[in-house]
Amino acid sequence: MQTKPARTRIAPSPTGHMHLGTARTALYDYLLAKQTGGQFILRIEDTDVKRTVAGAEQEIMDGLRWLGLDYDEGPDVGGKFGPYRQTERREIYRHHAKILIDKGHAYPCFCKPDELEKKKRQEQMKRKENPHYDGTCRNISPDDAAKRIANGEAHTVRFKMPHDGVTIAHDHLRGEIKTENKQLNDQVLLKTDGLPTYHLAAIVDDHEMQITHVLRGSEWLGTFPLHVNIVRAFGWDEPIWIHLSVFLKPSGKGKMSKREAAEAMKDGHSIFIKDMQTLGFTPEGVLNWSALMGWGVAEDDVLNMKQMIERFSIDSLTASPAAINFQRLDHFNATHIRLLTSEDLAARLKPYFSREGLTVNDETLLKIIPLIRERLTTLDDCISFGGFFFKEDVNPNSEDLIAKGLDAKQSAEIAKKSLQILSGLSSIDHAVAESAMRAYVEESGLGPNQIFGILRVAVTGQKVSPPLFESMEIIGREKCLQRIQNAIEILEKM
RNA sequence: GCCCCUAUCGUCUAGUGGACUAGGACGCAGCCCUUUCAAGGCUACGACCGGGGUUCGAAUCCCCGUAGGGGCACCA
Numbered sequence: 331m332q333t334k335p336a337r338t339r340i341a342p343s344p345t346g347h348m349h350l351g352t353a354r355t356a357l358y359d360y361l362l363a364k365q366t367g368g369q370f371i372l373r374i375e376d377t378d379v380k381r382t383v384a385g386a387e388q389e390i391m392d393g394l395r396w397l398g399l400d401y402d403e404g405p406d407v408g409g410k411f412g413p414y415r416q417t418e419r420r421e422i423y424r425h426h427a428k429i430l431i432d433k434g435h436a437y438p439c440f441c442k443p444d445e446l447e448k449k450k451r452q453e454q455m456k457r458k459e460n461p462h463y464d465g466t467c468r469n470i471s472p473d474d475a476a477k478r479i480a481n482g483e484a485h486t487v488r489f490k491m492p493h494d495g496v497t498i499a500h501d502h503l504r505g506e507i508k509t510e511n512k513q514l515n516d517q518v519l520l521k522t523d524g525l526p527t528y529h530l531a532a533i534v535d536d537h538e539m540q541i542t543h544v545l546r547g548s549e550w551l552g553t554f555p556l557h558v559n560i561v562r563a564f565g566w567d568e569p570i571w572i573h574l575s576v577f578l579k580p581s582g583k584g585k586m587s588k589r590e591a592a593e594a595m596k597d598g599h600s601i602f603i604k605d606m607q608t609l610g611f612t613p614e615g616v617l618n619w620s621a622l623m624g625w626g627v628a629e630d631d632v633l634n635m636k637q638m639i640e641r642f643s644i645d646s647l648t649a650s651p652a653a654i655n656f657q658r659l660d661h662f663n664a665t666h667i668r669l670l671t672s673e674d675l676a677a678r679l680k681p682y683f684s685r686e687g688l689t690v691n692d693e694t695l696l697k698i699i700p701l702i703r704e705r706l707t708t709l710d711d712c713i714s715f716g717g718f719f720f721k722e723d724v725n726p727n728s729e730d731l732i733a734k735g736l737d738a739k740q741s742a743e744i745a746k747k748s749l750q751i752l753s754g755l756s757s758i759d760h761a762v763a764e765s766a767m768r769a770y771v772e773e774s775g776l777g778p779n780q781i782f783g784i785l786r787v788a789v790t791g792q793k794v795s796p797p798l799f800e801s802m803e804i805i806g807r808e809k810c811l812q813r814i815q816n817a818i819e820i821l822e823k824m
Numbered sequence: 825g826c827c828c829c830u831a832u833c834g835u836c837u838a839g840u841g842g843a844c845u846a847g848g849a850c851g852c853a854g855c856c857c858u859u860u861c862a863a864g865g866c867u868a869c870g871a872c873c874g875g876g877g878u879u880c881g882a883a884u885c886c887c888c889g890u891a892g893g894g895g896c897a898c899c900a
Contacts, residue, residue, distance in 0.1 A: 343900050378899055443898055451897095460826045461896065486898055504829070513827055513896090521898040528900050551828060552895035575830080576894065582835080584893075619836095622849085628838045631849045648837075650830045651893055658836065658850045668863080704863040715861085764859090771859090782859035794861045 335368035336542045340394070340401075341532065343375045344386035347602040348393040349586075350654075351577055354620040355545050358574070360399045361642035362543060372404030373535060374415045377525045387415075393603040397613045398635060403539075411539040416531050423526035426534045426564070427487045427519055435563035436519055438475045438485045439467040443522075463488065463516045487520035489529070489560060497555040502572045503649045509555040517556055529553065533560045541569050543644070548573040548651075572644060575624050575651045577601075582653035598708065599656040610682065610708030612670075615663030623652040632665055664707045672699040679712045686713050688720040697804050701796035715796060719804060724791025724813060728820050731787050733780040741784050742821035744776070748785055749814045758807040760799035767799075788817030 338359035342352050356370075363370035372394065376382050391406060403409025413419055430436035441463075451461045467475075468490065479485060491514045499507045519530040526534070536544055550557075551573050561568050579590045586601050600606055606616055618633055626646050627633070633641070667675065676695045683690045702715040718724050732741045751766050752758065767785075771778050786798050789810050795801060802810045 341900095345900075375900065381899065439898090441898095488898095501829095507828070509828075515896080518898045523898080525898090527898070532900090547894090548829065549894060549900090554828085573829085578893075580835085582892080623836060626837050626839090627848090629848050631836090646838095648830095652837090653835060655835050655850070661850055664863090702862095705861065707862095767859095778859045780859095786860060792860090796861080798859060 334366060334542070336362045336366045337369050337371065337540050338363045338543050338545065339371040339373050339536070339539065339541050340399075341373040341375050341535075341546075342390050343378065343381070344390065345378070345381045345383055346386060347604060348386075348390045349603065350601040350620055351547060352390070353393065353397060353399075353603055353616065354577075354624065355547070355574060356394060356399050357397070357617055357621055357638075358545050358625070358642070358644075358647070359543075361639050362545075362644065363402070364639045365642055368542070369402040370399070371409065371411075371539060371541070372401040372414060373539070374405055375528065375531065377416050377521075377527065377531055379417070379523070379525070389604060396603070396607060397617060416535070417525065419531075419535070420524060422538065423520065423530055423534055424524065427526070427530060430489070430519070430560075430563055431487065433563065434490065435560075436487050436489050437468055437470070438479060439463075439488045439516075439518070440470075440478060440483055440485045441466055442484075460513070465516060468516060484522045486518045486522055488516040489519050489556065489563075491516050491556070491559060497559055499554050499558040500568075500571065501551075501554070502570050502644055503647055504573065507551070507554060511555075514555055514559075517553070519560075529556055529560060533557055533564075536569055537561070537564070537566050543570045543572060545572045545574060548576055548649075570644070572647065573649075574647065575649055577623065578651050578653040580654050580656065586654065594656060597656075599659065601654070610710035611659065611663050612666050612678070612709065614666035614669075615659065618666065619659045619662040622658075623654070624648050632662070632669075634666075634669075660707050667706050667709070668704055670703075672696055672703075675699055675703060678709055682710045682712055683717070683720065685710075686717065688713075688717060690720055694719060694804060698796070698801075701800055701804075705796065714792075714794075718790045718792065718795070719801070721791075723816070724789070726787045726791045726817055726820065728824055730793055731784060731817055731821055733776075733784050736780065738821050738824040742818055744774075744781055744784050745788060745814055745818045745821060747774075748781065749811060749818065752807075752814070753811050758803055758810060760803040763802060764799040784817070785814065788814045 340352065340356040340359050342348065360370045372391070374387055376387070387405070391404070394401060401407065403411060403414060405414045427436060431438070450464050454461050467488070492511045495511050497509050497511055497514070501507055517529050518527050520526050554571070554573065558568065576585060578584060579586045591601055594600055595605065598609055600609060614634060617635065621633065621638055622631060624647060625642070626648050627641065670678070676692070676699055679695065680690060698716050698719050702712060705715050706712060732738050733744065747770065748767065751770055752763060755762055755766055767781065768778070771781050774781065782798055786795055787793055789798070789802055789805065
């Protein structure tokens, strides 16, 4: 358990749809902040203007809120360390790049990206060398550099990586990561367009925003030594670094690609938060599921937010890559649906009914909740299990109306007899109807599945449904009798 | 090619030198319950990547392989 308040941040780029990895990192950030009484911050890393996608930032904010990961500081909520959008912090980065140059840890570079670099890189590849910046501008004198800049020559600022020695970076999950400095590159800190690269922006912001724990994907491990060198060049204290494992596609072979994402969508799954919402997943299910990929909890796998905040620990995070298992998402989603109060579930189901053009009556909706709750894997399953409650007609399939082992004529007779019995009852209360119908089953010598099956299809329009008599009671006497009458007519026409 | 990371049931994981006959969860199979479908209950199947060390003792520590993953941009 952390004792000092932690300041954590999720720092996504608005370059596409918000995905699972972002959600999980944000969750851990949130848990750590809440557990320690600290703050969770949203920072938008939009320094790659070309890749910025309209609406992506909003999708991130909506996604975090939908998940219940409300941030204490961010672009749309403010905070005393703002602005929280990197394109609005240009001057801060220029200032810091200047500091590094003055300290001898960075230098202006006038190499043209397309011509020089590509050529050099290709030559290096040919010679089977590790592609790297060759250091052409590294030793230009400050005076010459200043003159060229004054002349308006386009330039970047590169970090001056020491050539000798070893950088030892410390990751909380992986321990010391040693890298020979000669393997490291003079990376660009400030681009020609005046905006910083991730390397400068993230380091400066994490410091300025007083971030205590940096949680990010392990794809950053390669540039981790660079980042540590930048922090040290500034003379700042380092945050606690935690490089989370990546998610692998279900087969375990490689990261999720567009292809797999499309594949997943086919069977009702997705790695995009927005999709998960429309697919009928709950924030609780998604959170619980993603939390457990990369966080080892011994037992009691089903956790709500409160429990996660209590039990979370950066010490029990795991470093190995985790294959996505959508069946497990289904399980957690279904489990959390069952944990919801009836009122809560009803409210969440409503949009899915309206999406299908069904008008729901609140009173009825609340009544069907106990009947459908344990049958729902996703919220949108409410249509297949409960859509018929809100339809005027159910249009059963004629074949489905024929009971197993019987023909259309026999089935019609059973339906007629059932109609007779049910219409003779004073009430369609489920206990009353059931005992009357069971008596009929007894005397008929048929199986309950045969007789009840016909009724089920007649009344609900489907072969699979919630418990028959409870459903009939909710549908109401008149409507049930009418639907059975309709079924008889269908059977007789066959 | 180079660098880095990782390695326990099919999958997610517990395990921090003796409590391991390696625990849990998902999935899968069977049974019970049962008007369909679920849910629930019970049972079964199922793993320490390989080889060397260290140690009285290794899933746990070290080395070497191997396999998988990630990265090598004026993208993040």
